[in-house]
Amino acid sequence: MPTYRLRINDRVHEVEGEPADSLLSVLRYELNLPGSKYGCGEGQCGACTVLLDGQATRSCVTRIGAIGGKSVTTIEALANGDRLHAVQEAFLEVEAFQCGYCTPGMVMAVVGLLRTHPNPSEQDIARMLERNVCRCGTYPRIVRAVKLAAERMRATDHHGSQATDHRGSTR
Amino acid sequence: MKATEHRGSTQIEPERYELEEPIKYLFEVERREFFRVLGGGILVAVALAEAGAQESGRGGEQGRGPAPDLAAWLHIDEQGRITVYTGKTEIGQNIRTSLAQTVGDELGAPITSISLVMADTDLVPFDAGTFGSLTTPRMAPQLARAAATAREMLIERAATAWQADRAKVTLTVRDGRVLHPDGRSVAFGELTKGQKLTGVVAEKPATSSADRWTLRGQPVKKVNGRDFVTGRHQYTSDIGRPGMLHGRIVRPDANGATLGTVDDSKARAMTGVTVVRDGDFIGVVAPNERAASRAAEAIRVEWRIPEGLPTSETVYEHYKKTEAPAGARGPSPSLRASGPVVAGDVAQARAQAARVFETAYRIPYIAHVPLEPRAAVAEWKDGRLTVWTGTQRPFGVRSELASAFRIAEEAVRVIVPDTGSAYGGKHSGEHAIEAARLAKAAGKPVKLVWTRAEEFSGGYLRPGGLIEVKSAVDTGGRILAWEFDNWNSGASAIRTPYDIPNQRIQFHPANSPLRQGSYRGLAATANHYAREMQMDEMARALDRDAVEFRMAHLKDTRMRDVLAAVAKKSEWGKPRTSSKDRSLGIACGTEKGSYVATAAEVSKASGGFKVERLVVAFECGAIVNPDGLHNQVEGAVVQGLGGALFEAISFTGGRILNGTLEQYRVPRFSDIPPIEIELLDRRDLPSAGAGETPIVCVAPAIGSAVRALGPVSPALPVRLT
Secondary structure (H helix, E strand, O other), rough: OOEEEEEEEOEEEEOOOOOOOEHHHHHHHOOOOOOOOOOOOOOOOOOOEEEOOEEEEEHOOEEEHHHHOOEEEEEHHHHHHOEEOHHHHHHHHHHHOOOOOHHHHHHHHHHHHHHHHOOOOOHHOOOOOOOOOOOOOOOHHHHHHHHHHHHHHHHHHHOOOOOOOOOOOOO | OOEEEOOOOOOOOOOOOOOOOOOOOOOOOOHHHHHHHHHOEEEEEEEHHHHHHHOOOOHHHHHOOOOOOOEEEEEEEEOOOOOEEEOOOOOOHHHHHHHHHHHHHOOOOOHHHEEEEEEEEEOOOOOOOOOOOOHHHHHHHHHHHHHHHHHHHHHHHHHHHHHOOOOOOOOOOEEEEEEOOOOOOHHHHHHHOOOOEEEEEOOOOOOOHHHHHOOOOOOOOOOOOHHHHHHOOOOOOOOOOOOOEEEEOOOEEEEEOEEEEEEEHHHOOOOEEEEEEEOOOOEEEEEOOHHHHHHHHEEEEEEEOOOOOEOOOOHHHHHHOOOOOOOOOOOOOOOOOOOOOEEHHHHHHHHHHHHEEEEEEEEOOOOOOOOOOEEEEEEEEEEEEEEEEOOOOOHHHHHHHHHHHHOHHHHEEEEEOOOOOOOOOOOOOHHHHHHHHHHEEEEEEEEEEOHHHHHHHHHHEEEEEEEEEEEOOOOOOOOOEEEEEEEEOOOOOOOOOOOOOEEEEEEEEEOOOOOOOOOOOOOHHHHHHHEEEEEEEHHHHHOOOHHHHHHHOOOHHHHHHHHHHHHHHOOOOOOOOOOOOEEEEEEEEEEOOOEEEEEEEEEOOEEEEHHHHHHEEEEOOOOOOOOHHHHHHHHHHHHHHHHHHOOOOOOOOEEOOOOOOOOOOOOOHHHHHOOEEEEEOOOOOOOOOOOHHHHHHHHHHHHHHHOOOOOOOOOOOOEOO
């Protein structure tokens, strides 16, 4: 089996596998990063969403052979130590979850969304999160959380006091 | 319901859908054992409430000497930390938080000092399961009584220490301390230090009435919310054990299929792979998940599928043909056939009626699609089996495991991590048995996570059903007769809340070609759909206002209140902004002690209709956590949208044809209209559960609204014909 060098959460890992093996499987079962969830394996539910060079990507249908030198960020690396990312803060504050199983993927998808749409309309949110399922049905709350996070991140960026890195988090 | 009388033993049995009867279990209260495990402090054990005992057929065991059945217990350690032990499971319904609120409120303790040990069969007393919206009406009052007992014990100890005469001085509790009116105070931890006190819950300890709640009634945040937004919470599928291997099952893709030929030579040749065969069971174990998946795919199996099974189109006739005779046991013991509920004389009433309405409603099977699929981690060690798994019935699954492996229940421990949702779909333990079978063969711990396809084909579904309704009205527009026959979908909320003098209502168990079981709200959704659509049809035909027509037949004030609330909030009766293309529909209902009314506004859209707005009024007695309740109601409404608009299992020959998330559509962001919710807080009424009932009126409200745009098919999902 070939070996792949994968850059994950700012660390390089060497992983043996078939090129078609999914990134999700590697994250969860080899690298002990179970924050990204398996929900469908079809790229339809978004519970496995990670950032690939800052872009929200479904890790369950991402083949390890196709990642190349791109940088992978998972939910485990989103917070800065104890300081939560603005999107995590907003989800917590609005309580935009029930069972929480979709939450890591949903949070990562929102981080990716806000990177390209810092001031998203409800239509933008619905369109860009369409393939993220919350079976508990907290969608209206998630929309509220996205708007709250967007507002705060814009305010921070506007003051120009903090730089934004590739994760979209403010440091 | 006064109008309805029962003839003989015609009472409809409450629907439960558990796949087997709850086991009997007596827990010995061993004081020394408790303190050995928990350390010193104060311990209060909660006897099983009588109602609960009767429900699970355990009434005869009550009061049998010194070993009463326990529902839960509460421990305050020598640092003042409070731990509550309960067999309930957290599946997203937020009871880890709402139960902590209840305990904190009665004890005068901050919520941060309380933790719950839930659903670990070695640590908590027996519990039949988390279903039926029973945690709030049953478990919460029991914990409140335990907490009130503990509070009394703490106050008593403080009074002794202060030599205070409690007849003259009122000692109170707040923030984990007992307070003296003169300003002195003492922390719970100081009172419990060095103690081994056991409390017995008094028959009626003084629990606070809702008007004196402080923590309850507040929108307290989820106690472990941070673990979810950081991905730190470990669901079953995230748990790892030393030396753990990964399993995969080779499963028939059709219900009722039996094993034909098997060729597992390729899988057996793979390095590190063990193939496990036992009767029709075929599974593989491998060092990692990818290898297990490759090995399972390499096994060639031919399954024999029984012939002549109905399809999703022909199943409704099949139900009628296979109807179980009255008194016979249905496919599940709890779905027993029973005689009809009868009042008056429907035949005679129909003969005198001015108009008769007859409709047959078809309810398809739908899937729970919990986002966390069934998963289990099994470990055999020193003759004991430990299984971590997401289930609503930890003790039921323990019993299933003990019987599958012919070992004592005491040799099995089931631990349920807070689970990635269930909606009634995780009552059974087949995945736990499968993981344990693989672990036994491999001699190492094994993790098994079902694929989404397995969830569809191997799990159970909300039953399909055929519901025939015949109703008759007199010349004055009063409903004279109501006949309601439900084949297969179930008896929950089958009776009508409307005041009708002549009734015949019957549930007919039948053969199901697919595996079926519990689902959020059980058959209440199907029965409400048929009943409310029939009410709507009559109101329309008689040119009566749908709210006024219902009110004319409703005596229950709680139902009238939610209906009036939703009519007001939805601006019922006012012309729509664009009345030609928009319409408003309405429905109301009750189940499990709570009440809901829903209004739906729809518009014409290409290919049918679009839901523009949903308005919901909900009442479940005194509200424990308004934000948590709002979340539950909104979530139930969103889930209800799926069944109303597009969810339906398509099948033939026992094989599901749309068993992927791509093919089986569940509600997504773009499907969600604005949802307005009004929660009626009845502090004068006991709190009822709320996780289920808000789902029941979504479909009929939408169906009613769509009917204003054109004729509607009497089937779910709602479609213009």
